[in-house]
Amino acid sequence: MPLADRFLTIRRDPHSAEVLARGGDDEAHSILQRTGFVPVVRVHETYHRAPSALAEDKETRLATEAVARLRAVGYHVDCDPVFDTDRRPIRDLPLGASVTHLAECIRQATTTDEVADALTELTAPHDGILAAVEQVLAAAAEFHDHLDATSAPYTARRLRYLVDDRLHLIRTDLIHTRNRLADLHAPHPGRATCTEEVPADEVERSAVCACPPPPRAIPVPPPPVAAGPRR
Template sequence: MPLADRVLTIHRDPHSQEVLARGGDIEAHSLLQRAGFIPVVRVHESYHRAPTGLDEDDESRLATEAVARLRAGGYHVDCDAGFGTDRRPARDLPLGAAVAQLAERIRQATTTDEVADALTELTASHDGILAAIDQVLTATAEFHDGLGDAADAHIARRLRYLAEEHLHVIRTGLAHTRDALADRHAPHPGRSTCTEQVPAHERERSAVCACPPPPRTAPVAPPPPVAARVRR
């Protein structure tokens, strides 16, 4: 990871008076969002800002919390004097990291049954991850129903559309994939688990395991020779 990605600045802009955070990698951006900052993506730059409608004290508390979280995560933060803090809050494992462990299980899987088990956590109809996302979208839509602004009803309809159409397609496709793998009961031909056991019939006792040799790749044929052109 480049050292520059471990460095951020959090300052109050002298012109706009906004509290802005710049720099950092994608993990730092997640920490900023969890502290309350809002990402801004422009054509030539991206940064994070404090939410609108906060008074100066609230902005300072938000920035101080971001500095504490970032420094606890090992980032170097250059900030206004009023945002500095020695507090280093403990970092809990985010829910997304727990879900990402399913991807690691699939990367390490050697059989279709193992992948089907991992996908079950996503596709289980009652308490799977995608079912929970459906509940989150629906709850957020219900929240917007009573907010009162003109755009809120449209946002609620949009959220329900995402749940009923887009998320439904993902759930259906993954559930089909999971069920097909569960019926297959096959090892992955390109992955195997080394038992480090030498079979009894092995004559070469120097062998360390019974794993088959890796597949040989056919050599690439050289390109055909190009005939020289006669200069005139």
């Protein structure tokens, strides 16, 4: 990760009077959004602003909390003096961390059964991750049904479209992939598990591992030198 991504600024813009946060990587952006900031995506940069129509004291509390949370996990934050704080709150693992753990399980899997088990956590019909996402989207649609806003009916329809079409398609494809892997019962040819043990019938008892050596990379010859015109 570039070192520059560990630095952020949180300041009140002198021209617009908005509280703006600039810099950071995706992790920092997640912290800012969980604190309450709103992302602003431009062609050459993504920055964050405090929500509109907040009182100044609430903006200050929001910015101060963001500074505390970012510094608690090692980010360097340059901020206005009014936002500065020595508090370092303990960060709880976000809900997405358990899903990320599934990705790591798949990266380390050596058999189709292990990957099928991981995908089952996504596709389980009653309490799988995608079933939970469906419930969240449905609840958000119901919320917009009774929201007094001009765009609320459109947003509710859009959320239900995501459930009925997009999410349904993803879920169907993943279920098919999971079931196909569950029927294979096969090891992954490129991910053999190394036990670091020498078989009893090994002639060379000094061997430390029965695994074959990794393939040797064949050096690529340099391109031919173009011959210049003869004189």
